[in-house]
Amino acid sequence: MAANRAVPGGLLGADYAVENGRYRIKRIYGGLNWNPDLRSPLTEPGLNVAEGDYLLAVDGRELRAPADNLFALFENKAGKFVELKVGPLPDGRGARTVRAVPIENELALRNRDWVEGNLKKVEKATGGRVAYVYVPNTSYQGFAYFKRYFYPQADKEAVIVDERFNGGGLIADYYIDHLRRPEISYWNMRHGADMKAPGASIQGPKVMLIDETAGSGGDLLPWMFRKFKIGPLVGKRTWGGLVGTLGFPVLMDGGYVTAPNLAIWTEDGWIVENEGVPPDVEVEQDPAAVAAGGDPQLERAIAIVMEELAKSPAKKPIRPPYPIRGNRK
Incomplete structure (x- = not known):
């Protein structure tokens, strides 16, 4: 047959x-x-x-x-x-x-439209002060998205990192390293504005959006975000899956078997698996609001980050007077 x-x-x-x-x-x-x-x-x-x-x-x-x-x-x-x-x-x-020439799948097009729409919402609601960075997973596409959206907005005062629907992948400490970068210095340029070092860094308030569909590496990312006290988590508890099944070969008949062979622990014990990462601020994604074009979770994140900016406005450094580099009589 x-x-x-x-x-x-x-x-x-x-x-x-x-x-x-x-x-x-x-x-x-x-x-x-x-x-x-x-x-x-x-x-x-x-x-x-x-x-x-x-x-x-x-x-x-x-x-x-x-x-x-x-x-x-x-x-x-x-x-x-x-x-x-x-x-x-x-x-x-x-x-x-x-x-x-039609395409087989529109998912990437519709996802990009959603991401770009969210970026415009944040831009408009914050007067251009807050960056919006979406990471669809913690693998190759996620790294590409992080670089695509973080670096061009590194001049913003604050950032919202959106990891909703995150499909996981690898350990995303790369994202965390960039989000934790402290200000080191400024460089006075002969031509153009003074330059901050490191350039790809945002020292202001940070918020991460999470939801129940984010898992695996999408669990670990907000867990690290909280561990290093980068900022609040907003949304819904993540999926809770950090036991992995890696490295099992395909059988001769094309089938395969799996068994758990990877799990995460810290000095506090076994973590995240079957628990997920809970938000600091829980926000239900109301279907009626979403159907009407809203995004309650993103809107709450914007409100929180703007409140933080009001409490602690970004400091604009004042360049000191130029030194006199010679002896004058």
Whole structure:
């Protein structure tokens, strides 16, 4: 008996609305088209597809809503050219045909949109004073995200580190080392503003967002954040999984077995496993508020960090007078 084969669907990185018997493009998720993992099909050069356009046909097949299943027309189309008939009106007037290459998964596009949206929320709510850094895991992608978002914002007065949905990976002491960096000195430059050392450091208030989906390395990161007294944890208790199953080879028939062979302990005993890391400030992520575009946990973190800034404003150092380096008679 032949095994069932999964047929990947193609996606355009967009949300749709049913209007006037058609599918209308409600939102297009922008990506970074030079990065294969963040390619947004409808934003590629020359397509000029806009939010508000109607998707009228796919590869010559007329599309009516809601009678026709939009996604059925994209079965087995990921990575292949498809012809899209798009236009500003539901009756097809002014329509044109463009060629796009759908992607198999939109998760990276939607995640980036969420992260960039959070960054803008923090920027607006704090008047540009607070950095927002998201870390999706404590492995390769997490390190890339930390560097991508922390370094360009190192001139901010405070920082919110968001590790919600963190998938774990490695020991993220790299993040902790950067968050703990003390100010060493300033350097007066002949050209331009004075430079702080270390440059990639924020000495002001720090808050970390956590939730029940963060686990493994996503448990250890907030545990270290608390251990070194970097700042408060806001959100929900983390998953609680720091017993690992590493290094088991695949069996001859393709199956595998696992058994726990790694667990964490300190001088205080065995930690985190089956317990997670509790928040200092518990905030429920209310579904109704999230559906309305809010983020109660992020909003609380912003309020806390702004309160801390009000109590202890960032000190702006004053450069001393230039010394006289010679004898004057």
